[in-house]
Amino acid sequence: MIEVRELSASYGAVHALRDVSFTAPTGEVTAVLGANGAGKTTLLRTITGLVRARAGSATYDGRELTRTAPELMPRLGIAHVPEGRGVITELTVEENLRLGGLGRGRGKAGAEQLDRIYALFPAVADRRSALAHTLSGGERQMLVLGRALMAEPTALLLDEPSLGLAPRIVAQLFELVQTLVAEEGLTVLLVEQNARSALSIAHRGVVLSLGRVVVDDRADVLAGDDQLRHAYLGF
Structure with a gap:
């Protein structure tokens, strides 16, 4: 706690x-x-x-x-999702997600964890190859939350x-x-x-x-x- x-x-x-x-x-x-x-x-x-x-x-x-x-x-x-839906706009959706897995020190984020995030956020899965700056506000919020969950926080x-x-x-x-x-x-x-x-x-x-x-x-x-x-x- x-x-x-x-x-x-x-x-x-x-x-x-x-x-x-x-x-x-x-x-x-x-x-x-x-x-x-x-x-x-x-x-x-x-x-x-x-x-x-x-x-x-x-x-x-x-x-x-x-x-x-x-x-x-x-x-x-611990994963902290700040206010403002901050994404790295020059990277794709999937590249943003993979960055989230690096904080745990495991190297490249695995395909299994990516699949889990895409299952949680179908709208993000549909845009996985898109540059982050093209996402709507709702899609960006889903992306930053998915990126935080890539580290498998408790x-x-x-x-x-x-x-x-x-x-x-x-x-x-x-x-x-x-x-x-x-x-x-x-x-x-x-x-x-x-x-x-x-x-x-x-x-x-x-x-x-x-x-x-x-x-x-x-x-x-x-x-x-x-x-x-x-x-x-x-x-």
Whole structure:
């Protein structure tokens, strides 16, 4: 599991995270929710070492992450999918996918793993020889998620995967996340502004406001709390 204890981070004089503590249990989806500027993206970036923690800790199965180089995260079984659907546009879809398998240190990604990704994402399979810059927004999101799964992670950190996508594509992506958790026991930390959709697939929810945890509870409890939803989640 991912365990965060009194984690703090800042950008210069701006305190982005303040004593954040919560646990993301193994084999569950934990949604991290809140308004713009709440600290959600900073939280993922601090856990994976892209932002230096000022204080506190983040561990995965007991291994301290805040002092681990970001490039070593795949070898620990952690895949971080940042916001923005970043792909290497000059490469083909399949070349982008093969890059995802290199982080585990296994050399060339095998055909078996590629076949698994293509089975999970038929739309990506249909475009395997296309240059990545020709993909739609939904296809790019599927590609970056598939690239992360090429490393066969046991923990998946997703930052705003639904941003800018059509509701039908969002539903497909979230259904896939549910399937991966149910069938493979993935630990998922899901940062989302689409709180309604995130809570529909999450087991637990952590609500951030101005860098602090204001609520940490079961997803169904958060979804059913009208006052909380109106105050922090926007629905």
